[in-house]
Amino acid sequence: MGTLTHFSARKSASLGVDFLLKKVNKENREEDMVKLVDLMEKYMDDDDMGIDFDEVRDMVADKNGALNQYLNRALDELDPHVLKTTVLNLGFEAMLSGTKKMHKMRKIHDCNIPWLILMDPTSACNLHCTGCWAAEYGNKLNLTYDEMSNIVSQGKELGIFFYMFTGGEPLVRKDDLIKLCEEHKDCQFLAFTNGTLVDQAFCDEMKRVGNMMLAISLEGSPEVNDLRRGQGVYGKVMAAMDLLKKNGLVFGSSICYTSKNCASVVDKEFVNLMVDKGCRYALYFHYMPVGNEASVDLLPSPEQRIYMKNRTREIRNLRTGEGLFTMDFQNDGEYMDGCIAGGRNYFHINANGDAEPCVFIHYSDTNIRTHSLLEILQSPLFMAYHKNQPFNENHLRPCPMLENPGRLQEMVKETGAKSTDLQSPESASHLCAKCTDYAKTWKPYADKIWSEEKEVTTNK
Numbered sequence: 001m002g003t004l005t006h007f008s009a010r011k012s013a014s015l016g017v018d019f020l021l022k023k024v025n026k027e028n029r030e031e032d033m034v035k036l037v038d039l040m041e042k043y044m045d046d047d048d049m050g051i052d053f054d055e056v057r058d059m060v061a062d063k064n065g066a067l068n069q070y071l072n073r074a075l076d077e078l079d080p081h082v083l084k085t086t087v088l089n090l091g092f093e094a095m096l097s098g099t100k101k102m103h104k105m106r107k108i109h110d111c112n113i114p115w116l117i118l119m120d121p122t123s124a125c126n127l128h129c130t131g132c133w134a135a136e137y138g139n140k141l142n143l144t145y146d147e148m149s150n151i152v153s154q155g156k157e158l159g160i161f162f163y164m165f166t167g168g169e170p171l172v173r174k175d176d177l178i179k180l181c182e183e184h185k186d187c188q189f190l191a192f193t194n195g196t197l198v199d200q201a202f203c204d205e206m207k208r209v210g211n212m213m214l215a216i217s218l219e220g221s222p223e224v225n226d227l228r229r230g231q232g233v234y235g236k237v238m239a240a241m242d243l244l245k246k247n248g249l250v251f252g253s254s255i256c257y258t259s260k261n262c263a264s265v266v267d268k269e270f271v272n273l274m275v276d277k278g279c280r281y282a283l284y285f286h287y288m289p290v291g292n293e294a295s296v297d298l299l300p301s302p303e304q305r306i307y308m309k310n311r312t313r314e315i316r317n318l319r320t321g322e323g324l325f326t327m328d329f330q331n332d333g334e335y336m337d338g339c340i341a342g343g344r345n346y347f348h349i350n351a352n353g354d355a356e357p358c359v360f361i362h363y364s365d366t367n368i369r370t371h372s373l374l375e376i377l378q379s380p381l382f383m384a385y386h387k388n389q390p391f392n393e394n395h396l397r398p399c400p401m402l403e404n405p406g407r408l409q410e411m412v413k414e415t416g417a418k419s420t421d422l423q424s425p426e427s428a429s430h431l432c433a434k435c436t437d438y439a440k441t442w443k444p445y446a447d448k449i450w451s452e453e454k455e456v457t458t459n460k
């Protein structure tokens, strides 16, 4: 099969989306969706992404299937410019073209090159949630606009076209975020936000640039949510979602699950509510006991974790799912070959400029103010990740902190990385000691599931 150049493939993808959007007759949309899948397969040529394109074509064409209905809803509900820009930037530039380049760069530089970078524009926040890691940095740290733009420019050279923001509350810097979207038109941006600063003026800006998505924090029921985030925050989040949906923008929710809210954040009623509100995805994060004061009581039990794993997969099933794309990062390691941190698929830059392997791992030996992106990826700490990944052959036990607590301590000791927590630095041994019992308890459950699932796959 002949290869397509970047220019001609982007052009064809752009025309394909235009055709889809113009189709008033929804009956025939499937034909064009299948053509887009064909184009994707042709462009990726011999770059193996582990995608079964025949199965994708089949699911896209199945009008009764969850994937087909998900795509049709997006076509009906999203602003055309936003939809097109998202498909081109996230789908084409980041997932296809960027991945090709990233694979090449990994070989050339012999280190991890990530698919996305997460950064904190600011440590400031307009809320004061219990247990928020942002509180550790204080509220006076900021990355300048030029620093953030420089990271994106360096990233693009390495094939990175997807950037996420957390904080602090990133929308405290919403003008700068929109400016980044304008300056880097070929990239996709996503902000993790508490949602309380979303207003019509910001929606207008998001619509104009087209390449900004949101993930809004939710904790489950209004009572649980407001207990942690503050009185009235749940109502503000619902209002923000209504406004974003009305404006045809792309957003989803970001949910930290704990021993206290596990069942409620995946129950049918809650999922239906998110779909009705216009969420396209729900990103689930397992609670991590990070910080000197963090409680271990919030760690989910093995039964709760297994329930989360099964339910999130049921919700996102592409044939029988419930209309929401879910990711449960701690339980989805098998799709990523384990831990994604240390630049393997992503890393985190805090508001002080420190490069951390993961948003939950607050140790660093480099800073964007003294090191280039490539120097960060080749630093002792990131190379230790590179050398040691995966940290466990069982991808249900992916983490060097949570499920393999000895591994993080070794890497921090061996590389001399320092705590980036400016207010109350926590030693790696203190952090990892909080995970030892959890890791021991989870191991037999995880090993049993892993071997049973492997057996099923082998016997298929």
Ligand code: SF4
Binding pocket: 329, 330, 338, 339, 340, 341, 358, 359, 360, 361, 398, 399, 400, 401, 402
């Ligand atoms: S370090 Fe742990 S929490 Fe971070 S990506 Fe790796 S497995 Fe996940």
